[in-house]
Amino acid sequence: MITDHLVVLQIIIPLMAAPLCVFIRNANVTWALATVISWICLAISITLMQQVMATGEIIYELGGWAAPWGIEYRVDMLNAWVLVIVTSIGAVVTPYAKLSAEKEIDNDRLYIFYAMLLLCETGLLGITVTGDAFNLFVFLEISALSTYVLISMGKDRRGLTAAYRYLIMGTLGATFYIVGVGLLYMQTGSLNIADLGNLIPDIADNRTVQAALAFMTVGLCVKLALFPLHMWLPNAYAFAPSVVTVFLAATATKVAVYALVRVIFTIFGGVDILEAVQISDVLIAMAIVAMFAGSAVAIYQTNIKRMLAYSSLAQIGYMILGLSMNSVLGVSAGLVHLFNHAMIKGGLFMVMGCVVYRIGSAKLDDMAGLGKQMPVTMGAFVLGGLSLIGVPLTVGFVSKWALLQAALEKGWWPIAVLIVISSLMAVIYIWRVIEVVYFQAAPAGRAAVKEAPLMMMIPMLTLIGAAYYFGIDGTTTMDIAGRAAEALIGGLK
């Protein structure tokens, strides 16, 4: 049955479609292909999610070679969750991409853009499904290399330096990760994540194993842009073509967080590693600094794409904070925020994509008076911004509630206070934009601005709408995140 092979089809279909784009070369046809593929991927991931919910973990042996020698793909609640996040973002980004990319990327290179977008999605999905630590590295590189190309594709030449910086930082991160994997292989002779999880408890005191943990954690923290390893992110998001920013902001860092979760809670899950070597203290400190530094810097940005990028740094802080609490509530708060933040930030960057499409700039001063001229787009910005602040009935509130509950359950008072204070900083940077957009008159020289085209508006409103749908009824997402967290922490006890 084909349904038995869904796990591998999830990867193979976009992987095969990418070179096909290069053969086709026609921009419109490649766009149509990418869109269809991204929807197929979404359908597959939702089916997988249903299968996992119905029957539990799915294990797929690649080429029929049994683990731990062969490569194994494993999908449990957590993977299925991340797959759904990545593919649903992919499915709304590709329809949105057409007009935005035509505007911001040289038209004779559009086919490469779609090929790279598909490759990037392949890489991210691969990281998520694979049950093999080395295979994970391979996909990490696939996604990273395609990302470098995507970031540098824009007409803004600063994208080139941003991509170059990411290339260096990203390669360092991936290298650190693979060094860690090598050390583990040296000690255990295994590369299978589940198998490693069984072998490591016996040798957890071994310095080499601990060094491996350190390498892997630092490497992945570069990829997920945890402060102070975030230097590549703001410029990459600000100067990449808008649609690339949407896709990366909503998926790439999330998948890196997923990889870190796998390392900490599955590979090192047998020994309560967060406690044993006290990395949770380090992670919590970094997360809190990220929450404040990210928001504080965001307040002073004049480029709104850059502002949202810094806001992402703060939001990553929330995720890592939740995960390092090392409790079911905390981990589920972190995991639910993966999904929630993907919708919020994806939606907000789509708004900025529409703005750039119409006025050719993401600078705050140039956005004056847009509230009257692009009422729907700016309305979406207000709604998305409220969600980022964490007003009730939005997904941001669900995340914040979960995180606060986790902190108070542990009796961590100061942390709870820091969470609410840092979330208030979002009010400042969001309201700064709202005041300029609604209270200032449009600059005299600007030609009349029309509302964003429908084809960009619908995906944007879909994401913003989802941010409210799952905010009004947060039970589904909280339930899935809770079950994933229980499985992770359960493996630990």
Add this chain to the structure above:
Amino acid sequence: MTPEQIIPWSIGLPLLGAFGIWITGKSPNLRESVTLITAVIVFVMVASLFDNVSAGDRPSWVFGNMLPGLSISFVVEPLGMVFAGIASFLWIITTVYTVGYMRGHHEQNQTRFYICFAVAISSALGIAFSGNMLTLFVFYEILTISTFPLVTHSGTPEAKRAGRIYLGILIGTSIALQLLAIVWTYTLTGTLDFTPGGILEGKVAPVMVSVLLALYIFGIGKAALMPFHRWLPAAMVAPTPVSALLHAVAVVKAGVFTVLKVTVYIFGIDLLQATDAGLWIAYMAATTILLASIIAMRKDNLKARLAYSTISQLSYIILGAMMASSLGILGGAMHIVMHAFGKITLFFCAGAIMVASHKTEISQMNGLGRKMPITFICFLIASLSIIGLPPFGGVWSKWYLALAAADTGQIIFVAVLMISSLLNVAYLIPIVVRAFYNDPDPETQNDHDDQGHDAEAAHHPGDAGGANQWKIGTMREAPIACVGALAFTAMGCFVLFFYADRIQAFLLPILEGANG
């Protein structure tokens, strides 16, 4: 319609109305009819719940789960019934007033104004009917956000600044303090349902009760307890109907209503009595009462003076709640009603004066009472009710509050209430005296239908000749819609004097489950 169905309809109908207003926005007459009809239907629906609640029924309705184990749910109990009744009833009156005011004042963006107003009322009703603290918090935040465009209505730099203060304080306190308190309560008790007798008894260490209580009371920024009161004077840049219904009734009363709800249904009076946790906050409230009154005396701008007066009066209710006695709760709850009628009348008057004579400063109002006798007589009536003199409603709530203070042995609070009444006299009555007894200033002679206004009227063809005045003989009153509304609410102050016992009997059941 069953009482259970009325709950979602009464909250949802203003939203439908908002949609109707948006569609009919091109035609002012149609738009305002939609608002008025919606307001009347909502009030009729809310009022139809009265008998059920009075008979001890507690209609409830669940929207659905928002978070695992936490639902958006509604229960109608007497306290919420009273608040909902006031808000929906005064919405009708305010709508009538607004039509006269907004047209007389030639305001822009009126459609947006009516839409936001309807949403604000919907969320006030949501707060009134909330069955648990999470639901209340949800509507509390919607109320803040939906009133922001009303506060910044004029779009001037001043309005923008006021909007910042408004949002900063209200969102800031609600997230930094109130949300923290709510999540803490949930971690301690595993529930957030409003339960007679409270849910925290035995679940929280006695020393922590006062910390948690402080998080709640200061977190409810809408109650304007000092030092979180600055947003209310700032909000006065809004058009006067907003100041009248929202910043004298719906928004601020939502704040003190939440204080009462938390006191009665989350902590429980018994727990507060046993731990004395509320005492220091009661002192804060007493300080606010006096300080705000003193500041009010120094304000020359009429709306600013009324705003500080509101801050002072709100703290009466907080004081009543924090004394943790049945009489205090009753007095506080009754003060929600009494103060609502008094203060909305005063704001209506302030708006009427502004429309008819373009005067905002008290020092300019010499002799104005001769031109606007109805307005100033109503102003006097409402002032007397606020001061707490018979035969007006305000006397009863102050009476119960003073009784509560004496009852709990806090004689100092009795003294505070007395001094405050004197201060009320000092900042309200001189306005009326000035209007009736002082001679008009020379420059105030050239009133509204002079050259200046003709030039203005030229911009608005169709209402030349001063549509914003109602002239009989020498009278120069505001449009009849405005004057009618304020005369009606002033009469309300008088009528309430005779119905206080009915309100009290209706409210009594909220104290069940408490020994005190």
